[in-house]
Amino acid sequence: MKIAIYPGTFDPVTNGHIDIINRAALIFDKVIIAVATNPQKKPLFSVAERMDMLAHVISNTPNIEIDRIDGLVVDYAMAKKAHAVIRGLRAVSDFEFELQMALVNRKLCEELITVFLMPHEKYSYLNSGIVKELATFGGNINCFVPEYVLNKIKEKLHDH
Amino acid sequence: MKIAIYPGTFDPVTNGHIDIINRAALIFDKVIIAVATNPQKKPLFSVAERMDMLAHVISNTPNIEIDRIDGLVVDYAMAKKAHAVIRGLRAVSDFEFELQMALVNRKLCEELITVFLMPHEKYSYLNSGIVKELATFGGNINCFVPEYVLNKIKEKLHDH
Amino acid sequence: MKIAIYPGTFDPVTNGHIDIINRAALIFDKVIIAVATNPQKKPLFSVAERMDMLAHVISNTPNIEIDRIDGLVVDYAMAKKAHAVIRGLRAVSDFEFELQMALVNRKLCEELITVFLMPHEKYSYLNSGIVKELATFGGNINCFVPEYVLNKIKEKLHDH
Amino acid sequence: MKIAIYPGTFDPVTNGHIDIINRAALIFDKVIIAVATNPQKKPLFSVAERMDMLAHVISNTPNIEIDRIDGLVVDYAMAKKAHAVIRGLRAVSDFEFELQMALVNRKLCEELITVFLMPHEKYSYLNSGIVKELATFGGNINCFVPEYVLNKIKEKLHDH
Amino acid sequence: MKIAIYPGTFDPVTNGHIDIINRAALIFDKVIIAVATNPQKKPLFSVAERMDMLAHVISNTPNIEIDRIDGLVVDYAMAKKAHAVIRGLRAVSDFEFELQMALVNRKLCEELITVFLMPHEKYSYLNSGIVKELATFGGNINCFVPEYVLNKIKEKLHDH
Amino acid sequence: MKIAIYPGTFDPVTNGHIDIINRAALIFDKVIIAVATNPQKKPLFSVAERMDMLAHVISNTPNIEIDRIDGLVVDYAMAKKAHAVIRGLRAVSDFEFELQMALVNRKLCEELITVFLMPHEKYSYLNSGIVKELATFGGNINCFVPEYVLNKIKEKLHDH
Numbered sequence: 037m038k039i040a041i042y043p044g045t046f047d048p049v050t051n052g053h054i055d056i057i058n059r060a061a062l063i064f065d066k067v068i069i070a071v072a073t074n075p076q077k078k079p080l081f082s083v084a085e086r087m088d089m090l091a092h093v094i095s096n097t098p099n100i101e102i103d104r105i106d107g108l109v110v111d112y113a114m115a116k117k118a119h120a121v122i123r124g125l126r127a128v129s130d131f132e133f134e135l136q137m138a139l140v141n142r143k144l145c146e147e148l149i150t151v152f153l154m155p156h157e158k159y160s161y162l163n164s165g166i167v168k169e170l171a172t173f174g175g176n177i178n179c180f181v182p183e184y185v186l187n188k189i190k191e192k193l194h195d196h
Numbered sequence: 197m198k199i200a201i202y203p204g205t206f207d208p209v210t211n212g213h214i215d216i217i218n219r220a221a222l223i224f225d226k227v228i229i230a231v232a233t234n235p236q237k238k239p240l241f242s243v244a245e246r247m248d249m250l251a252h253v254i255s256n257t258p259n260i261e262i263d264r265i266d267g268l269v270v271d272y273a274m275a276k277k278a279h280a281v282i283r284g285l286r287a288v289s290d291f292e293f294e295l296q297m298a299l300v301n302r303k304l305c306e307e308l309i310t311v312f313l314m315p316h317e318k319y320s321y322l323n324s325g326i327v328k329e330l331a332t333f334g335g336n337i338n339c340f341v342p343e344y345v346l347n348k349i350k351e352k353l354h355d356h
Numbered sequence: 357m358k359i360a361i362y363p364g365t366f367d368p369v370t371n372g373h374i375d376i377i378n379r380a381a382l383i384f385d386k387v388i389i390a391v392a393t394n395p396q397k398k399p400l401f402s403v404a405e406r407m408d409m410l411a412h413v414i415s416n417t418p419n420i421e422i423d424r425i426d427g428l429v430v431d432y433a434m435a436k437k438a439h440a441v442i443r444g445l446r447a448v449s450d451f452e453f454e455l456q457m458a459l460v461n462r463k464l465c466e467e468l469i470t471v472f473l474m475p476h477e478k479y480s481y482l483n484s485g486i487v488k489e490l491a492t493f494g495g496n497i498n499c500f501v502p503e504y505v506l507n508k509i510k511e512k513l514h515d516h
Numbered sequence: 517m518k519i520a521i522y523p524g525t526f527d528p529v530t531n532g533h534i535d536i537i538n539r540a541a542l543i544f545d546k547v548i549i550a551v552a553t554n555p556q557k558k559p560l561f562s563v564a565e566r567m568d569m570l571a572h573v574i575s576n577t578p579n580i581e582i583d584r585i586d587g588l589v590v591d592y593a594m595a596k597k598a599h600a601v602i603r604g605l606r607a608v609s610d611f612e613f614e615l616q617m618a619l620v621n622r623k624l625c626e627e628l629i630t631v632f633l634m635p636h637e638k639y640s641y642l643n644s645g646i647v648k649e650l651a652t653f654g655g656n657i658n659c660f661v662p663e664y665v666l667n668k669i670k671e672k673l674h675d676h
Numbered sequence: 677m678k679i680a681i682y683p684g685t686f687d688p689v690t691n692g693h694i695d696i697i698n699r700a701a702l703i704f705d706k707v708i709i710a711v712a713t714n715p716q717k718k719p720l721f722s723v724a725e726r727m728d729m730l731a732h733v734i735s736n737t738p739n740i741e742i743d744r745i746d747g748l749v750v751d752y753a754m755a756k757k758a759h760a761v762i763r764g765l766r767a768v769s770d771f772e773f774e775l776q777m778a779l780v781n782r783k784l785c786e787e788l789i790t791v792f793l794m795p796h797e798k799y800s801y802l803n804s805g806i807v808k809e810l811a812t813f814g815g816n817i818n819c820f821v822p823e824y825v826l827n828k829i830k831e832k833l834h835d836h
Numbered sequence: 837m838k839i840a841i842y843p844g845t846f847d848p849v850t851n852g853h854i855d856i857i858n859r860a861a862l863i864f865d866k867v868i869i870a871v872a873t874n875p876q877k878k879p880l881f882s883v884a885e886r887m888d889m890l891a892h893v894i895s896n897t898p899n900i901e902i903d904r905i906d907g908l909v910v911d912y913a914m915a916k917k918a919h920a921v922i923r924g925l926r927a928v929s930d931f932e933f934e935l936q937m938a939l940v941n942r943k944l945c946e947e948l949i950t951v952f953l954m955p956h957e958k959y960s961y962l963n964s965g966i967v968k969e970l971a972t973f974g975g976n977i978n979c980f981v982p983e984y985v986l987n988k989i990k991e992k993l994h995d996h
Contacts, residue, residue, distance in 0.1 A: 174588070179623060
């Protein structure tokens, strides 16, 4: 059984992430979405909230799991006996950073293979930061996140 | 069973290609190396010679096959019931071209997923064109191609 | 009256070109599509055929003209009293080449301003070369070019 | 009448910005410089100071206006009935970020066209951050900003 | 005598820096490693600690000196009668930033030549930030820094 | 004595090349301009003509030599006991190609160091191909090449 992990902050999950997850689930027997705690990034949502949003919006297929990750991706991947790490590639600037991370991870664990997938071009501009910035200024983010996430963002920004 | 095809000209196969093939064979149940005929590129070796070199140098694992491809990659992939197309990513210039091909292929066949793998950094500069150019000028290409391929290049250049 | 020229080979015009033309026509009072003869590129279609296809597929708005161009873009632009040259930007590799051309043109004519427009992201992978290559291999190019152009490509490839 | 807005932080305006403004004023009937408040960027100068510097250094042409902008660029542009948003392109890293913003803005407002202009190559390295950093270390910034701005930077740094 | 300075934060020095230093020492008569104090970057190590680590790990060749630098690189270089500034180039994103710095430095001092060297490809992914991040999470950094630096990082992180 | 070679086709030498040569001559004791024969590139000028133009336009300094090169750069460099190979970097696309060549050359000869220099930004768009293309269409190339080269191009194009 081929297992892949898809690590990220998912603060919050966007339609671009969902697109990558669905593609990954077609080529691996199991995909584990690994939500990084990332306290230094000061996420808008807690890990529990981010995992809850993922649980509501990903396809209800048995080969996708959601978990949290506190340490290094390679340590987590080895503990889960994963063969691959999934990363999305949207732009040249992504590419260089991702290449660097993949090279470092390979140094730390030679057997772990980084697999790059490309989201649909209609999501090529999309990331969680832009979604939050648009929402702060009252921009329409309907086509960037699922409805459940949209409502959670509104609640959170209202609370602030 | 998850099947991936790895299309290319392989004129000739290099250590960078072999590195990608071995990685792909770890995450897919079957990998089909699809040698493109590419007459407009005026290859140095015939398709038969390129397939012969591949057969000699790839790992003797049962889940790797070698075939030729004459038409579009998407048509071949659909005929083989492949889930994924494997492509190597070495540099930013690769990245843009590969992104374009992946987007076009997705337009032609939505279900076919392009999977990008990164060769070992010691092969990040390597392609078949440089190997042939170095060989023409008598440069040492021992660390770029397997010995069998090295000898075939020497024979071919001697014939010319 | 603000006049812009949009130079290119248009061999043949694609949906990406049409998208750029329509955007340009919204911000300039007149847009002149300048079909470069480009004999060294060995176009598939003659200049007359390329101009004919453009005439059939662009919006029937009075502020768009079609012309041919045989010399330097800056000389043509000065003769037409144009203020701007329109160029489409799809990718980083485009960007560097276009930047270079814009810098050279500015050296030749300081007053002529290069204006970069971005096609819709669904055309970000598209160029005339890919359309012709796909058509050669029997690929479906319905969503890349208008029907009139599609038929002209089929006729041309049938003749060859 | 074709109206364009040129949004930015202008903290402070540099010779590169002025170059873009002058080019834009040649191809549009009206150019509105829209100074973004951007409190999260912690600007060195207040919005009023940034608008004052712009008012002193831009050409005294009737078709250039200076305004402030507090919300989203697309909302401001629609309120002003603008046809285009002007952005300067200096480098590949600019290009990717600007492409992303242009794509997001198009999603939010299909009719608003982003127009990219290229500053003179002598300003291709220039941004407000470098000017401020050089000034902090006593570097000579005479050729990067107009004299009026130079004096304001000196006053501000002296106050700190 | 041709003198070059190699400015940087070196927080801490990595095997990639050492590789660049050794190459520079082969082509210049004297190389001065100039440790920038950079308080705004909040370095993990003090300038004295960073200079101490450099002193322990660089080759014991008489043509390499270690110094600190508090102001602008160009002012320091002129004071030292240096002909060149050494910079390492690892990736496209490096390239654009370094190009910008080189252009600004040339504006400030026309005679000072920026010389770009490329580290060994096995260090192409390496920077001080990644080393510190890996060490924080208990990752193995043996192949990224010399043993002396490794121990200093462990001590420092233990203290925190 | 530190020796550097500056290999290239120089078909013909441009002001950008001359700028790089002058910078290199300031940091190396001897600079050898190595004119590559490059028959597969079908140069406009013969090697003898290209060397003649170089001899006329480079500064009359004793530490610059002009030679021809028929084989691999590394073999030539070793024969000349050179420490470094000089390459100009103008753009990101240059960067990737040059990085690749530098990595290959290092594989072939570990001791040979590739040194990248950046031409003045006013030559950042300039290469021999553009100069020839402009000249073909009657464009003004006065600011791109020295007068001697300008006249040789005119003669050559007149002959054709």
